[in-house]
Amino acid sequence: MKEKFEDIANIEKYLRKTDYIIRRKGREILADFNITGPQFTALQILINQGTMTIGELSQKMALACSTITDLIDRMEKSELVIRKKDEKDKRVVRVEVLNKGHVILEKVLSARIEFLSGKLSNFSDEDKNKLNIGLKALYEAMNNQIES
């Protein structure tokens, strides 16, 4: 029982500490591409889940609509996204990612993968594969239950 708890406590610890290192490096990468953390998060959501309204994005990001409005204003100025009227209902405005936004997200993700690849250079292919399988199961367990 104690060992079981220890594993969970260690999983929490290593995830937290790894995340801290990646987040620090991640901030450097974002700075290289002149985007902020919330802009990176918004790009990921809009690209993975498709265009959405400010209200929908504010729910996904757990931030106030006024905060998301400011965020999208700045992202529109940097030509990462554009506001577009819904074709069926002109009163509805959706945020769409522009080509520059797609390109920047790709570049940021590539830089993160390259960073991780360097750190894992001493891992055998088998170890990388095992870690991938473990993290996939972890993510799925966390994600499935988040809806319920």
Added chain:
Amino acid sequence: MKEKFEDIANIEKYLRKTDYIIRRKGREILADFNITGPQFTALQILINQGTMTIGELSQKMALACSTITDLIDRMEKSELVIRKKDEKDKRVVRVEVLNKGHVILEKVLSARIEFLSGKLSNFSDEDKNKLNIGLKALYEAMNNQIES
């Protein structure tokens, strides 16, 4: 070669997505204890690495001294930390964590472990142990090389 790259790309993806879920839950937990993300980070650093000056803490957190001064001001008001003069050199002021700071860090970490424990309820003991081993190796690989 392609598969090797795919594993790294997936590891990056699952870490990023798992981190997003944990960070969102983490913010809820911090709000329950009336502390902010930077306060949580500062408490971890000061408790794990011992008392330090504002300058040292600002380096560790990669934030400006003025930002850390404001942060420590607020943490002192909430009685999480206290500024103390160095016994040997009275001109040097160090930040020390108070009992309340220790207690809150413990409670936040317990709540995070409990959250993770619930999410991993379907994992066998063996799977948890394997994940722990994989994440430990990951963290060590990332941490060892960060100094160089």
